[in-house]
Amino acid sequence: MVSYKELGLVNTREMFAKAVAGGYAIPAFNFNNMEQLQAIIQASAETKSPVILQVSKGARNYANQTLLRYMAEGAVEYAKELGWEHPQIVLHLDHGDSFELCKSCVDMGFSSVMIDASSKPYEENIALTKKVVEYAHQFDVTVEAELGVLAGVEDEVSAEESHYTKPEEVIDFATRTGCDSLAISIGTSHGAYKFTPEQCTRDPKTGRLVPPPLAFNVLHEIEKKLPGFPIVLHGSSSVPQEYVDIINEHGGKLPDAVGIPEEQLREASKSAVCKINIDSDSRLAMTAAIRKVFDEKPGEFDPRKYLGPARDEMKKLYMHKIVNVLGSDGKAL
């Protein structure tokens, strides 16, 4: 058993309270490898933005939980080395699907866990979430829960249809589970193909797909029911078209990939939404940079020569999200 406090990490409680009050959102970036982690920490340190390092069940299987834990511990030290005096870094389990998985992460130094029982019937979601909360809170680890179903595919989480969160359920759910934050469904979606072409309209000028707008009415209803309660948006990559273009121009094939427009995320950040999850965008940045090197320099075989540019591109993306979309820069000096 190791406490996240020994690793220099923090939980989300104070971070979220400040974000809700200050009208900004904390970035939650997923990571699986060293270059992603370096890019996240460099971007956060340079902008002095609090940050959530997210590990999905898939990442945990891919990279090994022990290694990820030490990487997060190393990230705190690295941030200090970069001149960030008081790094505010959370290590968070994304989409925990069982009590055992959440417990294992709490015991291994995670400072925050998500229990996602949103696909289960309402009462089962409450019972499982409550069980995780009771365990995690003993160690001052914060818990994110989910109500409503997001569409899309992300690692092992997938659903064909989305169901918006029902505002009439949120008070009962938050009260009975004791969760610290709530992921809701208002039209965001996992992956790089968030919407089918049939769900979108097409911009006559560019020919690009324009996704349906987020259900801000549902968000505002939820805010009214739970004033000041931290709300989380999953599936909030924007799928930048310049990356999709670079990928497609250099041998890739991502037709009609489409995400959530950044203006809508900016607007959401100003509300009780205090954590926005971004995963696909960094995958796209990384893939675009690597494809470009492979295509333009076919003789290159030193991984640093393509992972280096990929890291730079991800850092640029993370800084852009922090400063221009979430507004979290300068909030952790």
Ligand SMILES: [Zn+2]
């Ligand atoms: Zn998610």
